[in-house]
Amino acid sequence: MFATRIHPTSIVEQGALIGNNVNIGPFCHIGSEVVIGDDVELLSHVVIMGPTTVGSGSKIYPNAVLGGDPQNTKHKGGRTTLLIGKNCVIREGVTMHRGTDGSRGMTTVGDNCMFLAYAHVAHDCVIGDNVTFSNNVMIGGHVSIGNNVIIGGGAGIHQFVRVGHHAFIGGLAALASDLVPYGMAIGNHAYLGGLNIIGMKRSGMARPEIHNLRHAVRMLFDRTKSIKSRADDVRAAYPQSAAVADLIDFITTDTKRAYCTPPLDSAIEISDSDENS
Incomplete structure (x- = not known):
């Protein structure tokens, strides 16, 4: 002591x-x-x-x-x-x-x-x-x-x-x-x-999970449907991904705020270096 x-x-x-x-x-x-x-x-x-x-x-x-x-x-x-x-x-x-x-x-x-x-x-x-x-x-x-x-x-x-x-x-x-x-x-x-x-890599996230999230986010914010209605489609597309489940659980939780989204005139942008992660 x-x-x-x-x-x-x-x-x-x-x-x-x-x-x-x-x-x-x-x-x-x-x-x-x-x-x-x-x-x-x-x-x-x-x-x-x-x-x-x-x-x-x-x-x-x-x-x-x-x-x-x-x-x-x-x-x-x-x-x-x-x-x-x-x-x-x-x-x-x-x-x-x-x-x-x-x-x-x-x-x-x-x-x-x-x-x-x-x-x-x-x-x-x-x-x-x-x-x-x-x-x-x-x-x-x-x-x-x-x-x-x-x-x-x-x-x-x-x-x-x-x-x-x-x-x-x-x-x-x-x-x-x-x-x-x-x-x-x-x-x-x-x-x-x-x-x-960068944060995902530093935390040790596996490359397949990073790819799952990249595609899941593109689906989620493609504006053909509302974000919450798109959530079920994303969960069904990646049923084994813990990171995607974390993302969808966040979306489906009640909130007092809207979601931070890409600008109306653009989609989610991911650089070539990110694609090769």
């Missing part, structure tokens, strides 16, 4: 639970309902407030503010929470808010996530594992982000939008519609510009 180190200029309020081998640097402020797991490092000037849990092995950089009240006028001050997973890296100036008492009441961040400087996670969001927010990424309330998603610098995501597993959102994109798993959204407002082939 290793001793926890708390700099004498930091304030840890009575009631906070601090794990083993935690290093709390200068000028931090830890609230009375905070839980910090083992091996967490707070460099300096970090504020963690409210009922917030930080998973073991996470590292938090200066001026991050975690667990603040939700920026939502419907919130009436009830007890809500922020849960941050293990081994997350939270860089300078990042903000994350707790849930609202009129909604799910919790904001959830998965394991092994990285949030670069000045990113923002709003109330009631659900973020999966291995997600990367580049600098200045902003997501509104009630957003759902799947596993292994990468969001480019300065991108913004509208409240209630869903982003599927392994998707990629380009820098400065403004995403106001649901983005299917493995999709790549670019532009302002963002449109579906293809598939996140």
